[in-house]
Amino acid sequence: MTISPSDQLDTDRLAESRAIARVETYETLSSTQDRAHEVARSGAVGPLPLLIVAEEQTAGRGRGANRWWTGRGSLAFSLLFDPAGWQLSRQPLPERSLAVGVAIVETVRPLLAGYAVGLHWPNDVFVSGKKLAGILIDVLPSGQHIVGIGLNVNNTLHGAPGDVRARAVSLCELSGRTFDRTTLLLELLRNLEAAVRESAAAPEEFGSRFQDLCLQIGQELTIEVGGQCSVGRCAGIAADGALLLETLRGREKFYSGVLR
Ligand code: BTN
Numbered sequence: 001m002t003i004s005p006s007d008q009l010d011t012d013r014l015a016e017s018r019a020i021a022r023v024e025t026y027e028t029l030s031s032t033q034d035r036a037h038e039v040a041r042s043g044a045v046g047p048l049p050l051l052i053v054a055e056e057q058t059a060g061r062g063r064g065a066n067r068w069w070t071g072r073g074s075l076a077f078s079l080l081f082d083p084a085g086w087q088l089s090r091q092p093l094p095e096r097s098l099a100v101g102v103a104i105v106e107t108v109r110p111l112l113a114g115y116a117v118g119l120h121w122p123n124d125v126f127v128s129g130k131k132l133a134g135i136l137i138d139v140l141p142s143g144q145h146i147v148g149i150g151l152n153v154n155n156t157l158h159g160a161p162g163d164v165r166a167r168a169v170s171l172c173e174l175s176g177r178t179f180d181r182t183t184l185l186l187e188l189l190r191n192l193e194a195a196v197r198e199s200a201a202a203p204e205e206f207g208s209r210f211q212d213l214c215l216q217i218g219q220e221l222t223i224e225v226g227g228q229c230s231v232g233r234c235a236g237i238a239a240d241g242a243l244l245l246e247t248l249r250g251r252e253k254f255y256s257g258v259l260r
Pocket residue numbers: 030031032033034057059060061062063066068075076077078123124133134135136148149150151
């Protein structure tokens with residue numbers, strides 16, 4: 001699919017957003033996440049939140065050793081912000097990436113009538129068994145956060161590596177139409193700030209949405225933590241962000257790990 005000129009991101013509209021203080025846009029970048037780290041390290045961070053968006057990433061990365069393939073027409077961006085600027089804790093909190101996941105679900109759900117859009121622990125948004133968006137949160141020693149999001153929007157997965165093609169999907173493939181990515185990004189930024197704030201203000205209440213949106217409930221999952229695998233039936237996601245598994249030892253909570 002070719003992306004029409006009208007699908008260009010509108011930098012002026014982004015810059016006007018009250019959700020951010022500044023924006024950097026790039027045609028090609030290794031990784032918006034790495035660029036955000038570079039800015040943070042420079043000592044001249046400037047006003048935050050800083051939004052960094054790229055049309056293409058040559059080395060987009062995900063959790064652990066994962067790579068993120070950035071299809072043309074998708075959204076790939078990182079938001080560098082200081083939670084203290086929103087009067088929130090600077091501690092790394094497992095539920096924060098799920099709160100960002102809730103924000104993504106809320107943003108795309110109205111565009112995908114008839115589809116069950118939900119959370120796939122630990123940090124993905126899935127639809128129809130496929131990955132629509134990935135989230136990567138890096139917390140810096142200063143407490144500043146970098147939230148990186150890759151969201152498949154107007155791209156098809158045809159040009160993607162085989163493993164990505166088999167497991168990922170885009171909004172346009174599901175709905176048969178294309179979307180104004182600037183509008184989508186602005187809505188997502190608003191929802192993201194609101195979700196992070198609400199999750200901090202009312203963790204139990206907000207966290208109950210993780211359970212409602214968890215798409216893995218009832219599935220048998222294998223999780224690897226520190227080289228050790230545990231198998232169990234998924235009972236959902238706790239309000240504190242933990243994956244709940246019914247294993248032979250009873251109900252166990254996992255705050256980190258890799259699903260196998
Ligand atoms: C994952 O699936 O494990 C998380 C993927 C996160 C990808 C986004 S794309 C924008 C930002 N820049 C990166 O290099 N990664 C994140």
